[in-house]
Amino acid sequence: MNPLRLVWVYPDLLSTYGDRGNALVLERRARLRGMPVEIVEVDSDQPVPRDGDIYLMGGGEDLPQTLAARRLLADGGLHAAAERGAVVFAVCAGYQMLGMEFGGADDAPVRGLGLLDIRSGRGERRAVGEIVADVDPGLNVGKLTGFENHQGVTQIGQNARPLARTTLGTGNGDGTEGAYAGRVLGTYLHGPALVRNPGLADLLLYWAAGQLPPLPPQAEELAGRLREERLAAVTPAN
Amino acid sequence: MDDNTQQPFRLPMRARVATTVGGAAATVSRLAGRGDGSVIGGVISLRLAPDLLSLLATGRRVVLVTGTNGKTTTTKLITAALAPLGGEIASNIYGANMEAGLTSALSRAPDARVAVLETDEKYIPAMIKATKPAVVVLLNLSRDQMDRAAEIWLLARRWREALENAPGCWVVANADDPLVAWAASGAAKVTWVAAGQRWREDSWCCPRCGAHLQRDGDDWSCRECGLRRPPVSWLLYDNEVIDPTGRATPLDLALPGRANRSNAVIALAVAEAFGVHVTQALRELRAVASVAGRYTQVSRRGCDIRLLLAKNPAGWLEALDVMAPPPTPILLSVNAQGPDGRDTSWLWDVDFRRLRGRPVLVGGERRLDLAVRLEADEVAFRLVNDIDEAVDAALTVAPNLEVLANYTAFQQYRVALGRVQ
Numbered sequence: 266m267n268p269l270r271l272v273w274v275y276p277d278l279l280s281t282y283g284d285r286g287n288a289l290v291l292e293r294r295a296r297l298r299g300m301p302v303e304i305v306e307v308d309s310d311q312p313v314p315r316d317g318d319i320y321l322m323g324g325g326e327d328l329p330q331t332l333a334a335r336r337l338l339a340d341g342g343l344h345a346a347a348e349r350g351a352v353v354f355a356v357c358a359g360y361q362m363l364g365m366e367f368g369g370a371d372d373a374p375v376r377g378l379g380l381l382d383i384r385s386g387r388g389e390r391r392a393v394g395e396i397v398a399d400v401d402p403g404l405n406v407g408k409l410t411g412f413e414n415h416q417g418v419t420q421i422g423q424n425a426r427p428l429a430r431t432t433l434g435t436g437n438g439d440g441t442e443g444a445y446a447g448r449v450l451g452t453y454l455h456g457p458a459l460v461r462n463p464g465l466a467d468l469l470l471y472w473a474a475g476q477l478p479p480l481p482p483q484a485e486e487l488a489g490r491l492r493e494e495r496l497a498a499v500t501p502a503n
Numbered sequence: 504m505d506d507n508t509q510q511p512f513r514l515p516m517r518a519r520v521a522t523t524v525g526g527a528a529a530t531v532s533r534l535a536g537r538g539d540g541s542v543i544g545g546v547i548s549l550r551l552a553p554d555l556l557s558l559l560a561t562g563r564r565v566v567l568v569t570g571t572n573g574k575t576t577t578t579k580l581i582t583a584a585l586a587p588l589g590g591e592i593a594s595n596i597y598g599a600n601m602e603a604g605l606t607s608a609l610s611r612a613p614d615a616r617v618a619v620l621e622t623d624e625k626y627i628p629a630m631i632k633a634t635k636p637a638v639v640v641l642l643n644l645s646r647d648q649m650d651r652a653a654e655i656w657l658l659a660r661r662w663r664e665a666l667e668n669a670p671g672c673w674v675v676a677n678a679d680d681p682l683v684a685w686a687a688s689g690a691a692k693v694t695w696v697a698a699g700q701r702w703r704e705d706s707w708c709c710p711r712c713g714a715h716l717q718r719d720g721d722d723w724s725c726r727e728c729g730l731r732r733p734p735v736s737w738l739l740y741d742n743e744v745i746d747p748t749g750r751a752t753p754l755d756l757a758l759p760g761r762a763n764r765s766n767a768v769i770a771l772a773v774a775e776a777f778g779v780h781v782t783q784a785l786r787e788l789r790a791v792a793s794v795a796g797r798y799t800q801v802s803r804r805g806c807d808i809r810l811l812l813a814k815n816p817a818g819w820l821e822a823l824d825v826m827a828p829p830p831t832p833i834l835l836s837v838n839a840q841g842p843d844g845r846d847t848s849w850l851w852d853v854d855f856r857r858l859r860g861r862p863v864l865v866g867g868e869r870r871l872d873l874a875v876r877l878e879a880d881e882v883a884f885r886l887v888n889d890i891d892e893a894v895d896a897a898l899t900v901a902p903n904l905e906v907l908a909n910y911t912a913f914q915q916y917r918v919a920l921g922r923v924q
Contacts, residue, residue, distance in 0.1 A: 309715050328656055
């Protein structure tokens with residue numbers, strides 16, 4: 266069996282806070298199902314391989330975000346992979362970069378990768394804190410729970426759909442959170458967003474590898490407890 | 504360095520009233536058991552005289568110490584290294600490192616001509632303006648509690664601007680940390696120290712132009728814009744310090760770990776700026792055995808416990824380096840209260856795989872976050888509710904226990920163990 270190739274794009278520029286967690290969660294959930302996994306870390310001075318199965322992009326400050334977008338446009342590897350139907354999952358600054366444009370260091374619009382029909386700019390206030398959102402029912406993923414830390418506002422165009430509707434937190438700024446189109450998906454949940462959202466991790470694995478056998482319940486227990494604890498901590502009792 | 508210690512100085516009346524009232528509030532706070540009182544005392548004093556910190560700093564030789572990790576320890580080491588100067592040294596030894604804490608430290612020591620002040624990395628530009636320091640120490644810069652702190656490239660740029668506008672200030676900086684080196688190179692006078700850099704995840708790229716940095720051991724350079732590691736005059740080499748004359752001297756500190764040896768070399772460089780010789784300063788540094796409860800050994804029901812505090816991935820990496828070898832059990836503990844940062848994502852930046860196969864206990868208010876993290880690294884562990892349960896578990900395998908906790912988790916254990924110093 267060919268290993269599932271996880272390509273982590275530019276950890277040298279885009280890895281602000283625990284972004285490695287997404288690669289580790291995908292790796293674990295694939296291995297527990299008997300799928301071999303290879304994690305490929307691609308620094309910003311290397312070409313992005315075109316034959317990956319899942320591409321991961323993390324968060325970053327304004328300047329690294331602008332530099333990363335410029336290099337990815339020049340490199341073309343990520344675009345070639347996405348065209349082939351590879352899965353792309355990006356958080357926070359990486360999510361903004363997937364779009365048509367985003368706000369750079371001095372608020373001037375910067376050209377994005379154009380892989381997702383969204384446009385981002387800078388909002389008035391920084392959104393920092395726990396976020397909870399109900400995912401598009403068509404995706405069959407439970408509630409999103411995570412942490413956001415950004416000042417972005419994102420508008421979703423006609424060729425993309427919101428990933429979720431926020432019940433707590435800011436997300437895109439208009440009551441929606443994240444976006445997806447085809448197998449390209451982004452979210453403002455920052456860092457290790459898949460840790461508390463194993464359903465979302467499995468969606469990415471399903472897109473890349475097809476039907477997945479269920480995991481043994483004990484392998485899900487701790488992540489399930491953490492998820493419940495975090496949701497209970499921020500949901501008012503009623 | 505300008506020596507203005509000979510001139511007598513008196514606080515203006517406004518400053519004296521403000522510090523007296525603030526001091527009284529601090530005493531009340533201490534008696535009420537709400538910490539050491541340095542913040543509340545400082546806050547009240549500042550309300551009475553907003554420019555109090557500048558007034559209090561006037562006429563003293565001030566050292567500001569900043570960086571993501573090692574501020575408290577380095578402040579203590581510098582204070583110790585300057586002891587041969589004689590006379591009182593003002594210092595915020597309890598780690599209250601914003602304006603109120605600095606004000607409180609200076610007002611508590613009205614006769615001290617030298618002040619060594621730990622300063623929060625976000626506040627350093629304002630504190631440079633207010634205290635007109637003789638020396639600014641820049642230790643390191645890495646990701647830390649970004650739900651409340653500024654992003655670090657931005658922080659480096661603010662440091663640089665502040666130092667460019669403070670031509671009278673002498674900077675002692677770690678040349679091995681590219682972000683620090685770039686920030687410090689804006690200053691008029693810099694003593695460069697090769698203090699090492701264990702955590703590199705925040706400096707793979709050039710802080711000036713963003714290109715991927717070339718790295719060779721501790722050396723680094725940018726192929727695009729030419730920024731490079733500056734030539735150093737002080738060097739940490741294993742357990743030895745190499746001073747600007749090229750002489751190697753063993754450090755032999757009581758404090759554990761590479762990070763503390765690095766802090767000590769910085770302290771020696773600062774001491775030299777004050778005219779204190781390495782040999783004299785080193786004697787003082789070797790006598791420092793604990794810092795505000797950190798590294799302290801305490802005994803509980805026959806179990807020897809050592810407490811280590813670290814607040815972010817770089818700090819945890821350094822702390823895991825100094826852990827006693829197996830089979831000594833390790834208790835890891837994480838909270839996410841305000842002072843810790845409310846976001847636990849940083850746990851995913853720490854590589855825990857080296858703990859595989861040794862007894863690991865997991866505690867703190869966010870123990871489930873830590874548990875899921877360890878599970879991903881295939882580290883076996885046991886959840887515990889408090890320090891006593893951890894001691895019980897430890898005693899089944901060994902007579903000692905290493906504790907690594909982040910800020911409020913550490914303070915909770917410290918209180919449970921009787922406010923160890």
